[in-house]
Amino acid sequence: MFKRVFVTGTDTEVGKTVVSRALLQSIQALGETAVGYKPIAVDSEETPQGLRNKDALTLQASSSLALNYDEVNPITLKEEIANAHTGGVPDYGHISSGLRHLEQKAAHIVVEGTGGWRVLMHDLRPFSEWVVQEQLPVILVVGIKLGCISHAILTAQAIANDGLPLLGWVANRINPGLAHYAETIDALRQKIPAPLLGEIPYLFRPEQRDLAQYLDITPLMQK
Numbered sequence: 001m002f003k004r005v006f007v008t009g010t011d012t013e014v015g016k017t018v019v020s021r022a023l024l025q026s027i028q029a030l031g032e033t034a035v036g037y038k039p040i041a042v043d044s045e046e047t048p049q050g051l052r053n054k055d056a057l058t059l060q061a062s063s064s065l066a067l068n069y070d071e072v073n074p075i076t077l078k079e080e081i082a083n084a085h086t087g088g089v090p091d092y093g094h095i096s097s098g099l100r101h102l103e104q105k106a107a108h109i110v111v112e113g114t115g116g117w118r119v120l121m122h123d124l125r126p127f128s129e130w131v132v133q134e135q136l137p138v139i140l141v142v143g144i145k146l147g148c149i150s151h152a153i154l155t156a157q158a159i160a161n162d163g164l165p166l167l168g169w170v171a172n173r174i175n176p177g178l179a180h181y182a183e184t185i186d187a188l189r190q191k192i193p194a195p196l197l198g199e200i201p202y203l204f205r206p207e208q209r210d211l212a213q214y215l216d217i218t219p220l221m222q223k
């Protein structure tokens with residue numbers, strides 16, 4: 001199975017963090033160490049220990065090794081990263097050395113992206129350039145809502161155009177009231193050139209739940 005995987009989404013707020021937790025738990029259920037990594041976090045809050053981002057805290061809590069916060073999240077920004085010319089451009093060398101560090105500690109690393117596949121850094125370069133530089137395989141989270149089919153197809157195409165393998169995708173039910181859910185999943189199955197790893201239902205406080213039950217990572221075992 002993969003040593004490292006990058007979790008992207010059809011948009012921001014579609015469940016990348018929730019699915020990253022589910023992936024970590026699924027790998028840990030196999031008896032292997034798995035840790036989360038959030039290279040760049042935005043919308044962080046000041047705490048007595050310093051800036052803290054809720055995604056990174058969830059990944060830290062979902063990891064099978066005790067990690068310091070800055071091992072999970074090396075770059076913690078306060079503002080939206082797409083705002084050009086503020087906050088400086090993240091140092092990719094620093095992010096990569098953080099990943100090297102975790103590779104020494106854990107058998108598997110689940111790397112959570114920020115926003116969607118083409119999220120831009122302050123210099124208006126897409127963060128996908130770093131994912132390509134690292135040659136990370138990708139798992140796509142599709143937040144099931146109106147319009148998600150187009151976003152999913154476009155994202156899968158962009159990942160393929162960037163030359164990276166799409167290992168699988170996860171349907172995340174962020175809108176319990178959406179009509180035609182089954183038809184949407186069926187269309188996505190036909191149009192995304194990668195296996196469906198599972199469907200996460202609409203849950204109360206999913207970041208605190210056992211989510212491994214919703215995924216079947218068998219398709220990832222051969223890769």
Ligand SMILES: Nc1ncnc2c1ncn2[C@@H]1O[C@H](COP(=O)(O)OP(=O)(O)OP(=O)(O)O)[C@@H](O)[C@H]1O
Pocket residue numbers: 009011012013014015016017018019055113114115116172173174200201202203204205206207
């Ligand atoms: N299956 C679900 N059921 C209920 N709520 C969910 C589910 N998945 C995600 N959510 C909620 O939706 C919000 C966004 O989820 P999450 O933070 O995982 O998205 P994200 O893609 O990681 O966002 P970001 O781009 O900020 O990293 C959170 O408040 C989360 O609790």
Ligand SMILES: C[C@H](N)[C@H](N)CCCCCC(=O)O
Pocket residue numbers: 012013042043080081082114115116118119120
């Ligand atoms: C705050 C939000 N939930 C994410 N953490 C940051 C998403 C940045 C998206 C920028 C963009 O592509 O428009």
Ligand SMILES: [Mg+2]
Pocket residue numbers: 015016017018055112
């Ligand atoms: Mg997140």
